[in-house]
Amino acid sequence: MKYLNILDLLASGCLIWIKKVLLFGDFGIDDTIAxxxxLFSKEVEIVGIVADYGNVERSKVLRNLNYIKYxxxxxxxxxxxxxxALTGIEPIYYPEVxxxxxxxxxIxxxxxxxxxxxxxxxxxxxxIRNLNYDITIVTLGRLSSLAAIM
Structure with missing residues (x-):
C-alpha cells in the first residue's frame, strides 16, 4: 500500500502511475471537487470511498457521496x-462556510x-485483502478512519 496526499499527487503530476485508489475524505464541497x-481521470480507478465527518457530520457526508453516485x-x-476524532472531541461545523x-x-x-x-x-x-493490497490510499481530510483500521 502507498500513502499519498492528493495535493502531493496533483503537484507532482504522478497520477499517471496510480491504478486503484481508496479515497478517504469528508466530501463537503472541496473534497467533492477532488x-x-x-472520477474523470483516465489514470485512476476509485475502488472504494471512506466517508468521515469533517465539514459536516458523517450522515450528510454519506448522503452527499450517494448523491454523486446517483x-x-x-x-x-x-x-x-x-x-x-479519536480523541473523542466533538466536531464543530460551519454551515455558513x-x-x-x-x-x-x-441540497x-x-x-x-x-x-x-x-x-x-x-x-x-x-x-482491501480481496484487492490483493494493490491499492493507493489517498486522504483528503482527517485520518481518524485510517488510524482506526490499522
Missing part, C-alpha cells in the same frame, strides 16, 4: 468512516426508491 476530478450512475462501494449540507448551495436529493448501500468500516480490511 472526487469529481479523480448522478453519475457509479458503482463504487462506500464505507462509513469516523463520526468523531460550507453550506447546510456541506455542498455549498446544493442533494436522492429518490427514495434508489438503494444506496453503505458498508461498515470493519468490512474495509477484508475488502
Amino acid at each position: 472526487l469529481l476530478f479523480l 448522478l453519475g450512475n457509479l458503482n463504487i462501494p462506500i464505507f462509513a468512516g469516523a463520526e468523531t 460550507h453550506g447546510p449540507e456541506g455542498l455549498g448551495s446544493i 442533494p436529493q436522492i429518490p427514495e426508491e434508489i438503494d444506496m448501500p453503505i458498508y461498515e468500516i470493519e468490512y474495509l480490511k477484508p475488502y
